[in-house]
Amino acid sequence: MATGTGKTYTAFQIIWRLWKAGQKKRILFLADRNVLIDQTMVNDFRPFAGNMAKLSTKAKTIERADGTSTDLTLALDKRRRIDTSYEIYLGLYQAITGPDESQKLYKEFSRDFFDLIVIDECHRGSAVDDSAWREILDHFTSATQIGLTATPKETEYASNIDYFGAPVYSYSLKQGIRDGFLAPYKVIKVHIDRDVQGYRPVQGQLDRDGEEVEDRIYNTKDFDRTLVLEDRTKLVAKKVSEFLKQSGDRMAKTIVFCVDQEHAARMRQALINENADLATQNHRYVMRITGSDKDGLDQLGNFLDPEAPYPVIVTTSRLLSTGVDAQTCRLIVLDREVGSMTEFKQIIGRGTRVHEDTQKLFFTVMDFRGATSHFADPEFDGEPVQIYQPGPDDPITPPDEVLQPGDDGEALSPDPGVDETVLIDPLDPVGGTTGGTPLRKVYVDGVGAVIVAERVEYLDENGKLVTESLRDYTRKALKQQFSSLDDFLKRWKGEGRKQALFEELEAEGLPLDVIAAELGKDLDPFDLICHIAFDAKPLTRRERADGVKKRDVFAKYGPQARAVLEALLEKYADEGVMNLNDLGVLKIAPFSGMGSVVELVHAFGGKPGFEQAVQDLQSAIYEESA
Known part of the structure; x- marks a missing residue:
């Protein structure tokens, strides 16, 4: 499954159901980095708390940003003896095996101790036939073994498919993006x-230490x-x-x-x-x-x-x-x-x-x-696609399959x-x-x-x-959203909260402010869409505001209500405010100097009157086009 689509969460769901049903009673979750084990214990596997332990000799406390912390339960005591009373074990490959027999902690479990083993990031050592990590899986051959990876290993030296068989389920990055699960x-x-x-x-170039740099x-x-x-x-x-x-x-x-x-x-x-x-x-x-x-x-x-x-x-x-x-x-x-x-x-x-x-x-x-x-x-x-086809006398020995220190201090x-x-x-x-x-x-x-x-x-x-250019890309993408200018205008008229429409476009990867910066004009998203997608002549916010003033659409309101609407119109022209009916805007200047929110709303006969007046104002702003 592509990275980010929830392999560990999926593994938890499989384990949880089998465990609750009594079909699998003892489970081992293997990974190759401490951070993966710790992250899994405090996140997806959290419901196993009390039944879950980590195969490690070092105690670990996970600190959270909110100030809380979680102490990870260890399965090993001070004498390095394993407590077999737990049902869910999480372990680092490198912590339970090694070249010396004394390091092979997994052998303290009987061969039939585990019913289920889940191998995270199985494209690493478990893909290689003669790796030290594979010996753990070979030890517990009676257990069901599930490999998880976003990147299956299929080379002339190593093969997931040879060991695990063909994937029982796969989910690609393209599918994840198309379905909205991935960004x-x-x-x-x-x-x-x-x-x-x-x-x-250049000839005679010296480095920082005053030595001549090799000429090549x-x-x-x-x-x-x-x-x-x-x-x-x-x-x-x-x-x-x-x-x-x-x-x-x-x-x-x-x-x-x-x-x-x-x-x-x-x-x-x-x-x-x-x-x-x-x-x-x-x-x-x-x-x-x-x-x-x-x-x-x-x-x-x-x-x-x-x-x-x-x-x-x-x-x-x-x-x-x-x-x-x-x-x-x-x-x-x-x-x-x-x-x-x-x-x-x-x-x-x-x-x-x-x-x-x-x-x-x-x-x-x-x-x-x-x-x-x-x-x-x-x-x-x-x-x-499986590339390597092993023969009976053909061990897999990649030329550079040598354990190197990992970036987090663990062998990779x-x-x-x-x-x-x-x-x-x-x-x-x-x-x-x-x-x-x-x-x-x-x-x-x-x-x-x-x-x-x-x-x-x-x-x-x-x-x-x-x-392609950002403008061409945006044009094509907008036309997929709106089949015609009439289609867009219909959607625009029916959208109660105008900002919601643009938030939806941004979610599709179409942040229109980048295009606005490219055009260098004070256009609001309405004019951007009409201009980019349908070649309509754009009007700046100031031009639209001046058009509303010329038509004197505020005549029917009293002095205080009229002042509020004029200020809202200026707010739109100067800052591009789209949610004009948000009562929160009445708490800031210049509205705060006109009276309290209650007083200003009362000038319109109450909240419904205020909302209707703002709706009429927005209609007037876009009247020429819409």
Whole structure:
């Protein structure tokens, strides 16, 4: 199931029903990251409290933004003996197995102890026949085993289908977006001159340490791994910050994926410099969240919590690429290459969550490294096809299936076939390693960097990204909503609360304020739609307000009511206020100086009279067109 469509919630429902019915009495839920286990225990699996325990030797308390906390129940005592009285166990692969026999804690359970095992993110170790993780599943062969993944592993080295069989159920990203369960997205591809043309140092170019820079052409595979162009980092931070400012929401949750932890630290500082006003107000506005950064890890829960405003922008390398449930993430920034389709799908999944309470209904991907070319690959949203067909004497041994430290300090198995010239060890403060030897990064200052091209792509009705102007895209999308100008006008007249119509369009990924900024005129959404979709001549808000005044539509009202309506009309002309019948507007200037809300409403003979007068005013505003 595509990331964000509720694999863990679905697993809970299956387990809950089988457990309540007595069909499955002891269940094991396996994952490969602590954050996935902890998140599951306090969220989807919460109803199992009292019957549920974690296979770990370390106590853990989950802190929430509202000040409450939950202590996770442990299944191991101080002597590392397992308490078998629980019915639901959650465990980390790495915590219950290992190369030494003493580390194989799962063997303390009898082979028939569990009736059901659910394997989260099963595209990792359980897809590989001779991995250490598979031995856990082989130990409990009598249990029903269910694998969950958004990205099935089907390569010449590893296969989910070979072990689990064909998927019993699948649900694609395209389906999820079409059904409204997942957020649609747009892609902004940004091309920097140094990336496009490469960088060759001038003769005698010195680095920050005063050493001569090797004379060769450097490209995106080098940048921030072995060569750091500080001006490039600043340019990326500036572009990201400008996007947030132009969007009108500088508090939009944002994840910036960097090459390694050192790059993430530099990017954080560059973003702080670009947003000094907000970073001064709260030092958590920009945070680095990586495996070795305790301050950042302590804020991970707050970043994921929709109720917590901070952190807003986080920089990371790999920690946030999989599994974490960032429901309100509105912007994903890619400033590193992503060689693996599996990892790319997981990264995009950080933005696909819909969160209606905060009106997070679509998201943006900003790509500086060409990683979004994966969208054009049929494999991106296609059904898994089994590639590897194992023979009886043919063990699966991927060439690089070696346990590496994960970005959160846990062992992860990298995807075979990833085109990486440098293996990244996220726990290394320098960042890059090759053959186990730390790489020296060369820092070059003052060489400059500029954006040479920028392209925006939108998701069409078939789930494909298409490149076209924002105006053309909006025109097509609006015509899908309204078949003709008459159709729109009919809908407009029948809509009691005008703003609701535009909120509905924004939910479809059509925020009209961006188009309004492009046109550079004070048009309200009504004129924007008529002009963009149906080529009608637009009138500015001021022109519409002046038209109402010329027709003197307020003559039938008394002095106080007339003053209120004139002020409402000015409010519309100056600020584009659409919900003129909201009584709350009468509490602010200039209305607060005219009398109390009760007095002002009484001037219209009561609330029904006020609402009717406002409705007549709105009709007068749009009279010429409607």
